[in-house]
Structures are given as structure tokens and as C-alpha cells.
Amino acid sequence: MRFGTCTATFESMTLATKAQHALSHAAIRSEVVKLDSSRVGHGCAWGLEFSCAQEGNVRTILGNAHIPVKKYIEGSGMP
């Protein structure tokens, strides 16, 4: 079992919110965050923080929902 916070990153807050709703339907808690700009390169971008213990489920749910994730990172995406 992995502990701590993992983050899925998205191009927009709209997609991050869509992903949050998809996870919420599967009873997985997550939080939309604005990412540390230095980690994404293009300026403003958005992420979804969730428990690393759920990473497998998160990848499956977002993949099945065809929600494009830029990348998954370990730790918080926030500054």
C-alpha cells in the first residue's frame, strides 16, 4: 500500500473538474489544484490530487472515461 498524495495533471480546470466528477462517482476523493507553474512549463495548468493508494483505480477510471491526463506525478502538484 502506498501512502501520500499523488497528482494527475491536466491541460485545463475544465478537464480537472471532469476528472474529479468521474472519481467522485466511484467514491474516490480528490481535489482540484492549480499546479506549480515551474513543473508544467506552459504557465497555468491544473491538477487533481488524490491518495496514492488509489492510483491504479484512478488511472483505470480516467482511462475508461477518455479523460486526457498529461502525466501522473508523485506528491502534490502545488508550489
Add this chain to the structure above:
Amino acid sequence: MIYFDHAATTFPKPPSVYAEVERCIRSYCGNPGRGSHTLSRAAAEKIYECREEAASLFGLDAPENIVFTVNTTAALNMAIKGLLQQGDHVLISDMEHNSVLRPIDRLAREGRISYDIFPTHGGSGRIPTAEDICRGIGQRIRPETRAVVCAHASNICSASLPIAEIGAFCHTNGLYLVVDGAQSAGILPLDMSRMGIDVLCVPGHKGLYGIQGSGMLLLSPGTVLDTLTEGGNGVRSLDAAMPDFSPERYESGTLPTPAIAGLCEGIRFVKRVGTEAIMTHEQALFRRLRELLTNTQGVKVYAPQFVGSTLLFSVDGMPSDAVGRALDARGFCVRCGFHCSALGHRTLGTPESGAVRASFGYFNRPAEVERFYRALKEILSTAQKADR
């Protein structure tokens, strides 16, 4: 006061709409999709809720393909100018509102596109078949024809077009279908995927019972438009170019969050009541007024063969604005003149002063139609006495 001008904007709105607009302004109206703070995130969450509600109402799987605009005209301009390219040819119907005609005519006058008008037979006294309409479109297709742009329902009478059949015809012939849903959204069945609509433009403040300042551009999966406006949108802020994904590609500048919050509740109201119940109610009012007016000497009803929410009529010897003023003095709100639809009025052959439009909403009651008719009879009687 009795309000029969719902084709312009619905009034009143459901109480839940007023409540949510006020709650938004007072409680959570941060700038959505910008900051990381609580109010910005709350506003963004409400806006996404509205995208979800709209997507499910109009048969779209992807809420991110809902683009917010300030009204239908803005959405149609984005669709028309974002889709058509140099040398393209486009087809529009003979009942179009100026929000379709004018942007297309401007592009044509600038030598960028050409267009033709296909008949809907609205002025012929009969209800055209889908085959009639599609034949008229087919006869005007050229090798460079790229799209059909047309209203689902007329804004001056109850004529409507068979959008599902037109959508199938367009796709068979490799054409985009752009639909102006200004008068049908929230009233007539309107499902993008089932009807083969590529781009749908709708108002928030009419049949969806939101407030003014809300409208939507809905894109089918895979449809990408050129942008009409560029600017900040809270994504890829260090890039000079606009992003290539929806909705942010098309939503530059701060969104009208209170209007969108109200629209969200308006759509929920429409879903609770049901579009079929709304349509049935409004059509019953239409039928009753049509029955009264078609049997009244000195009154002409236009396109009476159609049934819908909007009834157009004129009074012999009275300019339409004089009828409107007399009705207003008696507490009735209608709209007179040409209703921003030169094409439609020409097709129906209305008089040179235009005509009077009575349009119904869900909150109108049958007794109001009876009162309207009594007031109109009084106006007719007064005018006849003045003539003697």
C-alpha cells in the same frame, strides 16, 4: 401585465434561477478557472455543473464541448466565421434570423464565401415534408458547399425544420450542419448526436429560462473551429497561441458566472418539467389563440398550418406597431415589426409595417389567451369606429 414575448426572452424565470444568481453574486462569484483560491474554484465548479446539465439535455457526451457565449448571435458568429473558409459555399433557409443572414452575407460581400437560400415552403400554406426540404437543399449543393446553417424553429411563426432528416442528408453529402436553436432549445426535442448536428447555438435566456447574458455553442465530437476572439483563459498562459482544446480555445476573458449559474438552474427546471410538457402546454395556448384569430374578421394569421409557441398576425388597416402600442396600453407585451427576420417576413408575405408576434411560455395560462383576445377585439372595434 400579461407577457407574450417569450420568443424574445422568457419572463418571469423560475424562482430557483433568481435564487442561484443571487447566491452566486453574494457567495461564490470568484473568477472561474483562474486562481487557486476557494471562490475561484467554487465558481469553476458551478460552471462545470452547467456544462454537464447542458450536455445531457442536448445529447452530448462531453461537457467540455459546451462553450459559453453571451447569446445565440455570438455563438452563431463563432460557428459561421470559425467554420467557413475562403471559397466555401453555404446554404441557409428562407426563414433565417439576421443572426444567421448577416454574418454570412458579410462574408459573401467581402468575397470570402458565397451562399444560396433554400425554400422551406413556410409561406405556401402547407406543411412541407422532409423530402421537400432536403430536395431544395440538394438542388443547391455545389462542389464547394461546406455547410447548411439553419434555424430549428422560426422566430416569427411556428414553422420548424426537420433537423434530424436534414442532419442525415448533410452527412450523406459531406456537409456540416450548424443549427440555430434560439427558438427550440428547451421546447422542442433537440439531441445533437441523434439529429446529426455538428454545431448547435442556443440562448440561455429563452426556453432554458436563464437570465440574459448566457448562451452556448455546442460542438459535436471532433468539430474544431477557428477562433473568433483570442485572449486569456487560465490555461497555458506562457504560450502566445490559443490552446487547441475545448472549451478554453473558444472562451477568452472572464465568463459571466452569475448568468451561467442561473442558466444551470434554468436547465434543471426544464428537465424537471420536461420539454414535452412545456411544448404541449405552449402548443395548447397557440392552438386556442389561432382558433380565435383565424375566425376574426380583419385579422390575418401567418403560417397557421404549423403548431408551436409563436403566432404571427396582422390587423387590416393598422400598422403592427400601432397594434402593439394599443396592446401595451392594455397590459399585454408582444413584439411588432420585423423581428430581425427580413428573410422570414419576405417568405411569409407580411405587410410593409411587419406583423404582431405573440409568443408563449410555460408560465402563461389559458385565461390569459382569452383576455388577450378580448383586448384585441376591443382594439379592432375602436379602430373600426375611428374609420367611420
